[in-house]
Amino acid sequence: xxxxxxLDAPLADPSRRRPVVEDLRRIWARRDFLLxxxxxxxxxxxxxxxxxxxxxxxxPVLQIxxxxxxxxxxxxxxxxxxNFLPFLAIGxxxxxxxxxxxIGGAKSLxxxxxxxxxxxAPRAIFPIAVMLTEAAAFAFPFLVMLFVAVVTGESLAWRxxxxxxxxxxxxLFAVGLGFIAARITxxxxxxxxxxxxxxxxAFYFSGVxxxxxxxxxxxxxxxxxxxxxxxxxxxxxxWAVLGFPVGTRLIVSALAWTLIAPVAGYLWFQRRERDYGRx
Amino acid sequence: MRRxxxxxxxxxxxxxxxFKVKTGEVVGLIGSNGSGKSTLLSAIAGLQPLASGSIRVRxxxxxxxxxxxxxxxxxxxxxVMLGCLALGxxxxxxxxxxxxxxxxxxxxxxIDRPMRTYSSGMRSRLHFSIATSVDPDxxxxxxxLAVGDRDFRRRSLKRxxxxxxxxxxxxxxxxxxxxxxxxxxxxxxxxxxxxxxxxPPDDVxxxxxxxxxxxxxxxxxxx
Numbered sequence: 001x002x003x004x005x006x007l008d009a010p011l012a013d014p015s016r017r018r019p020v021v022e023d024l025r026r027i028w029a030r031r032d033f034l035l036x037x038x039x040x041x042x043x044x045x046x047x048x049x050x051x052x053x054x055x056x057x058x059x060p061v062l063q064i065x066x067x068x069x070x071x072x073x074x075x076x077x078x079x080x081x082x083n084f085l086p087f088l089a090i091g092x093x094x095x096x097x098x099x100x101x102x103i104g105g106a107k108s109l110x111x112x113x114x115x116x117x118x119x120x121a122p123r124a125i126f127p128i129a130v131m132l133t134e135a136a137a138f139a140f141p142f143l144v145m146l147f148v149a150v151v152t153g154e155s156l157a158w159r160x161x162x163x164x165x166x167x168x169x170x171x172l173f174a175v176g177l178g179f180i181a182a183r184i185t186x187x188x189x190x191x192x193x194x195x196x197x198x199x200x201x202a203f204y205f206s207g208v209x210x211x212x213x214x215x216x217x218x219x220x221x222x223x224x225x226x227x228x229x230x231x232x233x234x235x236x237x238x239w240a241v242l243g244f245p246v247g248t249r250l251i252v253s254a255l256a257w258t259l260i261a262p263v264a265g266y267l268w269f270q271r272r273e274r275d276y277g278r279x
Numbered sequence: 280m281r282r283x284x285x286x287x288x289x290x291x292x293x294x295x296x297x298f299k300v301k302t303g304e305v306v307g308l309i310g311s312n313g314s315g316k317s318t319l320l321s322a323i324a325g326l327q328p329l330a331s332g333s334i335r336v337r338x339x340x341x342x343x344x345x346x347x348x349x350x351x352x353x354x355x356x357x358x359v360m361l362g363c364l365a366l367g368x369x370x371x372x373x374x375x376x377x378x379x380x381x382x383x384x385x386x387x388x389x390i391d392r393p394m395r396t397y398s399s400g401m402r403s404r405l406h407f408s409i410a411t412s413v414d415p416d417x418x419x420x421x422x423x424l425a426v427g428d429r430d431f432r433r434r435s436l437k438r439x440x441x442x443x444x445x446x447x448x449x450x451x452x453x454x455x456x457x458x459x460x461x462x463x464x465x466x467x468x469x470x471x472x473x474x475x476x477x478x479p480p481d482d483v484x485x486x487x488x489x490x491x492x493x494x495x496x497x498x499x500x501x502x
Contacts, residue, residue: 009416011335014325032373033364040361044352115348119365120325120340277326 014120017274020267026122034125038132045137060141064089064148071209080214083242086149090237091208093141097134098174098230099199104130105178106185106195109276116277123276124266127178135171149241162240169258170233176261179269186276206230211244226250229257293319293472300465305449307459307466307480309487315472316452320419323450338416338447341366351395355386355405358394362409376412383438384408385431404431411438414445421452436462456484 018026042056049055064085072084081087105127109116112126150156185191203209206228212235216222225231226247232254238244293315300306308316321327323334324342348365349358359380363373381390384404386397394402420439440462443449453459459466459480466483468475475490476483 009337009339011337014323014334014336014340015328016325029367030364032368032370033361036360036364036370040350040353040357043357044350048352115365117321117326118342119348119367120342121365121367274328277321277328 015274015277017271018122020270023122023124023270023273027124027128030121030125033121034129034132037129038136041129041133042136056137056140057144060089060093060144064092064144067092067209081211083149083152083154085152086145086154087211087238087242087244088209089141089145089148090241091206091234093138093145094170094234094237095203095206095208095230097138097141098170098177098233100134100137101131101171101174102177102181103192103195103199104134105175106181106192108178109182109186110189122270123273124179124270127175127182127269131171131175131178135167138167145241154242157243159240159243163237166233166236166240169236169254172259173229173233173254173257173261176257176263176265179262179265183269183272186272202228202230207234223249227253229254229261232257293322293469296469296472296474298467298474298477300448300450302447303464305443305462305464306451307463308450308452308469309454309456309459309466309484310469310475311491314470316469317421318472319469320421320450320452323417324419336417340417340419341413341415342419343410343421349394349402349406349409352393354392355381355390355394355397358405359390359409362406363412366410366413368413380405380408380412383434400428400431407431407435407438411435411442414442417448417450418442419450419452422454456488459484 043053045056051058067088068085072088108126108130109123115121116123116126146160181191181195185195205225207225212222212225212231216225226249232250235244235246235250236254239246296315296319308320310316318327321342322329323336324340325334325336326342348362350361353361356377359377360370360373363376363380364370368376381387384401384407386401386405389397389401394405397405436458439449439451443462451459451463463480465478466480467477468483468487470490476486
């Protein structure tokens with residue numbers, strides 16, 4: 001054995017709660033792991049099926065067909081929307097992206113308890129990993145969405161590029177709520193079920209299937225609806241791809257959610273960092 | 280390290296255990312199943328919040344347990360990368376060590392197959408190779424020695440001895456008493472979460488063997 005060489009690091013509690021700056025630095029140091037794990041997760045998802053990764057494309061196509069049949073053709077919620085198919089695709093895919101990130105975030109601490117007990121990485125990496133995996137997976141519905149828009153006669157415009165910042169904003173918002181959902185679910189597992197229900201409800205309140213302006217006439221109700229972040233992001237996409245109008249209030253609300261949700265969510269999540277190893 | 284205990288839903292796994300480990304020491308942590316060895320180890324790694332007492336360490340302790348990170352659906356190669364990155368390596372460091380890890384695990388031919396097609400021996404060899412590819416300040420090893428066939432066990436024991444060169448402190452949880460005699464400079468015996476003995480391996484092990492009736496010792500004589 002080599003001669004004892006004194007460690008010069010200061011004596012510290014290994015389970016101490018790290019200051020935010022140190023925690024962020026440790027998250028940054030794990031970026032390679034996060035990206036690799038996200039890619040691996042995606043790869044493993046459909047591995048046992050005959051069609052394999054084709055399902056990543058088939059799923060959104062089938063999903064959009066079902067909704068189009070039920071809501072477009074049978075129930076006729078398309079009134080007032082000239083090109084309903086891409087309108088619907090945008091609503092469903094971008095809504096379900098946010099839903100997956102937030103619900104996945106809620107489950108992430110429980111799902112990764114094995115990892116939590118074996119590596120001492122910042123716990124915030126788990127909700128972030130969910131977001132990255134879902135963001136990578138979003139490539140498929142995103143392509144379907146654009147394909148549908150082009151096929152149904154939408155012409156390419158520079159405005160489409162705005163989808164990139166909108167996507168980043170939406171992801172930041174979603175991971176912020178993912179943090180909050182993760183902390184609540186850690187102490188109260190039932191929240192997973194409640195969250196499921198909340199999203200079922202939000203699906204109908206966020207204009208996924210219909211154009212809110214046509215249904216919500218009351219100005220006060222419209223003003224409140226503008227504050228719904230899910231509706232905000234869906235509307236922004238519809239503006240970018242289909243040229244639907246968005247008001248200033250909606251844009252301000254979306255910006256506020258983009259900035260406040262991740263910061264507040266992370267800080268609130270990180271305060272209980274030390275607890276997350278408990279069973 | 281001072282007095283510590285961990286409590287959650289009425290489980291007090293470790294109580295009133297105090298000891299101090301100096302740089303250069305290799306400590307073997309022994310005790311029956313459920314005695315609190317693993318809890319103690321993960322507390323040192325900072326993975327268990329303490330109900331009372333305290334633990335102080337210099338540097339970053341690394342617990343050798345990457346099993347939880349690995350995904351049976353993925354190829355052995357992808358798992359090597361995943362495990363290395365989880366242990367805190369950068370992608371280029373992981374790439375650098377990739378060949379050594381595969382070589383040590385003896386899995387060159389099978390590395391592109393999904394890990395679910397591996398035998399349990401192959402899996403544990405891969406775990407061990409990944410886990411021991413880091414050079415930490417404080418190395419915490421939980422029961423990874425008793426894996427694989429005789430040849431692999433012999434090589435892994437040597438690997439741990441090599442790691443002692445780069446790590447400043449090694450704490451080893453094991454049932455392999457023979458290994459403790461062979462590689463440790465000190466042994467700590469805990470039973471039902473309480474400290475029973477602490478000292479030179481031979482003294483502590485003799486007491487432990489007398490306590491258990493000599494059951495454990497013969498298991499791994501052939502290493």
